[in-house]
Amino acid sequence: MNIIEVEGLSRRFGQFTAVDNVSFQVEQGAVFGLLGPNGAGKTTTIRCLLTLIRPSSGSARIAGIDVVKKPEQVRQITGYVPQDVSIDGDLSGYENLLLYAKLFHVPRAERRRRIDEVLEFLQLTDRANDIVRAYSGGMMRRLEIGQVLVNRPKVLFLDEPSIGLDPAAKRMVWDYVVRMRDEFGATILLTTHDMYEADELCDRVAIMNGGKIVVSGSPEELKETLGGDVVSITTSVAGCGEVLQGLGYHLLGSSENGMCDVVVSEADSTIPRILEGLRNRGINVTSISLKRATLDDVFLKYAGKRIEDGEPAWRGMRAARRAFRRRSK
Amino acid sequence: MSASNSLGNVVTIAEFELRKVRHDVSQLFIRAIQPALWLIVFGEVFTRVRVLPDASYSYLQFLTPGVLAQSVIFIAIFFGLALVWERDLGLVHKLLSTPAPRYSIVLGKTLSAGVRSVLQAVVIFVLALAIGVPLNVNPLAVTGVFLVIVLSGMCFSGLSIFLASLLKTRERMTGIGQAIVMPLFFASSAIYPVDLMPAWLQYVARINPLSYVVDAMRALLVTGQFGNLPVDVGALVLATTLVIVLATWTFRRIIE
Numbered sequence: 349m350n351i352i353e354v355e356g357l358s359r360r361f362g363q364f365t366a367v368d369n370v371s372f373q374v375e376q377g378a379v380f381g382l383l384g385p386n387g388a389g390k391t392t393t394i395r396c397l398l399t400l401i402r403p404s405s406g407s408a409r410i411a412g413i414d415v416v417k418k419p420e421q422v423r424q425i426t427g428y429v430p431q432d433v434s435i436d437g438d439l440s441g442y443e444n445l446l447l448y449a450k451l452f453h454v455p456r457a458e459r460r461r462r463i464d465e466v467l468e469f470l471q472l473t474d475r476a477n478d479i480v481r482a483y484s485g486g487m488m489r490r491l492e493i494g495q496v497l498v499n500r501p502k503v504l505f506l507d508e509p510s511i512g513l514d515p516a517a518k519r520m521v522w523d524y525v526v527r528m529r530d531e532f533g534a535t536i537l538l539t540t541h542d543m544y545e546a547d548e549l550c551d552r553v554a555i556m557n558g559g560k561i562v563v564s565g566s567p568e569e570l571k572e573t574l575g576g577d578v579v580s581i582t583t584s585v586a587g588c589g590e591v592l593q594g595l596g597y598h599l600l601g602s603s604e605n606g607m608c609d610v611v612v613s614e615a616d617s618t619i620p621r622i623l624e625g626l627r628n629r630g631i632n633v634t635s636i637s638l639k640r641a642t643l644d645d646v647f648l649k650y651a652g653k654r655i656e657d658g659e660p661a662w663r664g665m666r667a668a669r670r671a672f673r674r675r676s677k
Numbered sequence: 678m679s680a681s682n683s684l685g686n687v688v689t690i691a692e693f694e695l696r697k698v699r700h701d702v703s704q705l706f707i708r709a710i711q712p713a714l715w716l717i718v719f720g721e722v723f724t725r726v727r728v729l730p731d732a733s734y735s736y737l738q739f740l741t742p743g744v745l746a747q748s749v750i751f752i753a754i755f756f757g758l759a760l761v762w763e764r765d766l767g768l769v770h771k772l773l774s775t776p777a778p779r780y781s782i783v784l785g786k787t788l789s790a791g792v793r794s795v796l797q798a799v800v801i802f803v804l805a806l807a808i809g810v811p812l813n814v815n816p817l818a819v820t821g822v823f824l825v826i827v828l829s830g831m832c833f834s835g836l837s838i839f840l841a842s843l844l845k846t847r848e849r850m851t852g853i854g855q856a857i858v859m860p861l862f863f864a865s866s867a868i869y870p871v872d873l874m875p876a877w878l879q880y881v882a883r884i885n886p887l888s889y890v891v892d893a894m895r896a897l898l899v900t901g902q903f904g905n906l907p908v909d910v911g912a913l914v915l916a917t918t919l920v921i922v923l924a925t926w927t928f929r930r931i932i933e
Binding site for chain 1: 696765770771776932
């Protein structure tokens with residue numbers, strides 16, 4: 349059964365089309381990822397689904413409820429963890445959870461039990477009565493997730509759930525995402541620009557670029573569409589890409605400074621032939637490596653660039669904001 | 678959504694704003710410093726100027742309701758600043774993704790500002806009594822004063838939320854707050870009688886909600902002349918309702 353159904357969804361801001369005729373379905377109990385670079389339209393898409401902004405055209409239903417016609421019903425069964433800080437640093441952890449238990453109309457008799465359960469689940473019981481601004485970045489993130497978990501949402505929207513976290517905290521958030529699906533029965537839609545995160549966590553992925561979904565499928569399926577593994581070659585002069593393409597290899601991408609990636613199916617026998625082909629044309633190979641295809645390679649194939657390309661220093665922004673928030677009060 | 682749920686949301690949002698005050702009570706005293714200076718320095722000096730030649734009460738008595746009102750609006754007018762801060766983080770987006778309707782969020786936030794103003798005013802009120810200003814401490818009158826304070830806190834914080842949802846940045850909010858707070862204060866009956874103003878300023882004072890706030894409190898605490906009270910309270914209720922409706926209407930824009 350599909351719990352999220354999106355059909356021809358578009359959202360324009362003036363002349364700019366942030367989301368352009370997007371359609372997808374998410375099966376109940378799945379972890380679904382919208383993968384793409386910053387500005388691809390991921391956040392705008394989920395804000396439309398969460399009834400925070402109205403779509404310009406198209407439609408979307410959560411558990412069969414239309415997001416434009418019955419926004420309050422949609423909000424009652426969904427939970428949203430935005431990219432930036434969404435808990436109150438001036439309240440205790442417990443109070444932050446109690447606030448949302450009340451706003452979601454969790455029955456009075458059940459509040460305490462649900463909050464304790466969430467604190468236990470997120471390993472925050474010991475720190476429940478501390479003021480949140482003293483928390484670490486990873487603890488804040490967990491509490492942010494906990495706030496919407498007290499409502500036991502049918503669908504959980506996580507916007508860049510691990511951005512700005514250190515590797516250990518990131519790993520912990522990933523564990524929780526899987527356990528929220530398994531133990532709380534939530535369907536999870538997350539956005540990410542991190543291909544490893546998408547690969548690790550998601551049952552299905554839709555790759556977005558420039559407001560459109562360029563391709564979707566399970567991470568395995570998507571990587572298989574490449575038709576093999578990726579050989580990365582570095583040469584001393586530019587132009588190896590064109591040469592290899594001329595020799596009939598499947599070029600994935602190349603750069604000005606003499607680097608190129610090709611997709612090969614039988615790496616063991618192909619690599620020697622690549623080396624020989626380049627040497628015959630007088631191109632000196634300085635390094636060559638073989639790697640399993642990643643979702644970033646899939647993105648490169650369908651969007652013509654790497655996800656990380658030209659990404660400004662906004663990655664660290666979230667971490668900086670958290671630190672700032674802790675320091676400033 | 679049932680009516681009791683919506684009312685519950687209003688109370689919940691106000692409750693948690695006030696819990697923040699409980700976690701840091703010192704803010705009430707730090708914020709009382711400026712009004713205290715108005716009372717102790719400005720009040721004591723102007724008592725010697727005799728701006729009220731015919732009155733049966735002293736200038737300090739006249740000024741106390743004005744300073745109470747000042748302690749309320751100087752804080753309430755910057756209420757939207759915190760909201761812009763919460764928007765720059767992700768708190769407002771998350772709040773809007775709960776089933777709580779917009780009006781309950783706006784009403785809850787303004788109500789908290791109103792109750793917070795009372796806590797603030799208690800500090801000033803006690804200070805005024807401590808320095809020997811004769812005030813009417815009849816429980817009914819004092820209750821009336823605090824109700825007026827709740828309403829005026831709601832009115833001016835509502836105005837601030839309305840401005841915040843249009844202006845959206847901290848810099849603009851600081852600017853507009855400073856730009857309107859002084860005219861509101863000086864073009865009201867807070868620190869001198871309206872009769873002393875030039876004619877054009879008297880017109881401004883007449884449409885300034887703060888004049889009605891001060892007038893009501895002055896009647897209750899000092900003069901005992903309640904003739905204007907229904908008009909004062911009526912004007913205040915009208916202004917409060919108007920800004921809350923406006924703020925509810927524009928609130929969603931704060932995230933755009």
